[in-house]
Amino acid sequence: MATLTVTKDKGGVSRPEGMTVIEPALVVPLTKLKAIGKQAGLDGVFVADLVSALAMHERHAARVAAAAAEQTARPKRRKVYEKLAQLHAERTGALESLLVKLKLPALYVSPASRAAGNMVGALAQAPLLAGSVDAEGRECMLLDVAFLLAEQSLANTEALTAVAAAATASTTRTTLVKTAKLLAANVALFEKVRALRKASIVQAARKK
Amino acid sequence: MPGRPTVVEHRHPYDEVRRHFETHTVDPLSRLHSMTILAAEQQTMNFYMNVGPTYVPPLARGLYLEIAEIEEQHVTQYESLLDPLDSWFERELLHHYNECYLYWSFMHDEVDPRIRKLWELHLAMEIEHVRVAGELLRRHQGTDPAELLPAKLPAPTRFQENKQYIRTVLAAEIDLTSVGLDFVPLTALPTDARYFKYQAAVNGGIEVPSEAVIDRHVEAFGDDFRLTTEGPHPIPALRSRPHADLEDAADEAEE
Ligand SMILES: [Fe+2]
Ligand SMILES: [Fe+2]
Numbered sequence: 001m002a003t004l005t006v007t008k009d010k011g012g013v014s015r016p017e018g019m020t021v022i023e024p025a026l027v028v029p030l031t032k033l034k035a036i037g038k039q040a041g042l043d044g045v046f047v048a049d050l051v052s053a054l055a056m057h058e059r060h061a062a063r064v065a066a067a068a069a070e071q072t073a074r075p076k077r078r079k080v081y082e083k084l085a086q087l088h089a090e091r092t093g094a095l096e097s098l099l100v101k102l103k104l105p106a107l108y109v110s111p112a113s114r115a116a117g118n119m120v121g122a123l124a125q126a127p128l129l130a131g132s133v134d135a136e137g138r139e140c141m142l143l144d145v146a147f148l149l150a151e152q153s154l155a156n157t158e159a160l161t162a163v164a165a166a167a168t169a170s171t172t173r174t175t176l177v178k179t180a181k182l183l184a185a186n187v188a189l190f191e192k193v194r195a196l197r198k199a200s201i202v203q204a205a206r207k208k
Numbered sequence: 209m210p211g212r213p214t215v216v217e218h219r220h221p222y223d224e225v226r227r228h229f230e231t232h233t234v235d236p237l238s239r240l241h242s243m244t245i246l247a248a249e250q251q252t253m254n255f256y257m258n259v260g261p262t263y264v265p266p267l268a269r270g271l272y273l274e275i276a277e278i279e280e281q282h283v284t285q286y287e288s289l290l291d292p293l294d295s296w297f298e299r300e301l302l303h304h305y306n307e308c309y310l311y312w313s314f315m316h317d318e319v320d321p322r323i324r325k326l327w328e329l330h331l332a333m334e335i336e337h338v339r340v341a342g343e344l345l346r347r348h349q350g351t352d353p354a355e356l357l358p359a360k361l362p363a364p365t366r367f368q369e370n371k372q373y374i375r376t377v378l379a380a381e382i383d384l385t386s387v388g389l390d391f392v393p394l395t396a397l398p399t400d401a402r403y404f405k406y407q408a409a410v411n412g413g414i415e416v417p418s419e420a421v422i423d424r425h426v427e428a429f430g431d432d433f434r435l436t437t438e439g440p441h442p443i444p445a446l447r448s449r450p451h452a453d454l455e456d457a458a459d460e461a462e463e
Binding site for chain 1: 348
C-alpha cells in the first residue's frame, strides 16, 4: 500500500544536498543509487532521483485530489476527484514498488523529489483564493489544479517509458519497462479530465 | 556567569543562516525542539524590541537595542533550521502539536497540584487547536493529520539543572563564530573577514552600551554582576575579577 505522507517513523530516507541535514543512518549512499544504472547504461543517481520524484508527484497529487473532492460543491465532480485520488495513490504504490525492485528503499526522497512535492504544493494553493472569486471560479480552480496534476502524471508516464526504452538490456531495464507499462495502461481517467475541463469551460462561457 | 561578550556577537546576516532538517526524515523530537527554541528567541527579541524604547536613559535604550539585534540573529538562525518545504497548514498543525507536547511535559514535571491543573487546562485547549488545524490540513491539502504526526508523543522535556552542561559548552565553544553555514574558530578568520568589517560598522568608534553598562556597574558597586556557584568561570579570560568569582563561591558555600 502506498504511503501518502512520508515521515521518519514510516521509513523516509533521503540524501543531503547543499542546505539539507539528514541523520547519517537515513542517508541513501550514492554508490547504492549509482548501482541501479550500471548494467543499463544509465546514470543511476539521476534515474533513482527521478523515480523518487515521480512517486512524490503522485503522493501529493493524490492528496490534492482528495482535498478537491472534499471542497467541490458538485457531486459528479466529487466522484471524479475521488477516482483521481485513488489513481494517483495506486501510481504512488507502483512507483514505490519500482524503487524496491531497483533495490532502493520504497520511501527514498531525492532532492528532485523534494522539488516535485513543492511544485504540487504551490499549485494546491490556488484554490485558497476562494475569498476573492465566485463559486464558479472556485470550481474552475479546483478543476484546473486536478487537471494540471493529471497532465503531469501523463507526461511523467511518457518520460518513464522513454527512459526505459533508452536503457540497455538489463534487469533495471526490464523493471523500468514493466512499471512504465503498468502506469501507461491506466491513464484513461487523466485524458478524461482534460475533456471535462474543456467541456466545463464551454458550458460556463455559454449565455445563461 | 557571562557567556560570550555581547559586543563580539554581532555578525553579518550572511553568517546567521544554517542548514535545515529534511522534513521527510527529521526526528519528531528534533523538529519540536527547533520550533521551541525558535519561539523562545522570538519572545526574547520581541521583549527587547518592545521594552527598549520605553526607557528614557539613552544607555538603557542602547543596551536593549543592542541585545535586540543579537536576538534577531538567534531568531534567524533557529528559524533557518526548519525545512522550508513544510506547508502553512502543516506548520499550523505542528505548532499546536508542539504546544501540546510542551504543556504535557510541564504537566508531567509539576509537583504542585494547583499548577499541574493549569498545565492540564492548557493542554486540553491545545488538543482542540490540534484538532482544528488537522481539519484544515485535511480539507485544504488532503493530508490525514494522523499520518503527519508521530504515532505517540516523544519523551517529555524536563526542567533540570544544566550548569555543568553550560560550563562544558562554554569551555569547548566560546571561541567559535560562523562563516556562512559553518561554525569556525574566531582565530581562523582572515583579518579582512566579513565579521570584522561588520563589527567595525556596528560597534566601531562608539561606546558600546553592553560594555558601558558593566563599567558603570563596576564603578557603582565594585563588581561586574555575576554569580558563579560552580567555581570560577571555565574561561580564564572571562574571569575579569578572579577574586570576585572565588568570593561568590565562598558566599554560596556559607549560605
Ligand atoms: Fe537569544
Ligand atoms: Fe495552540
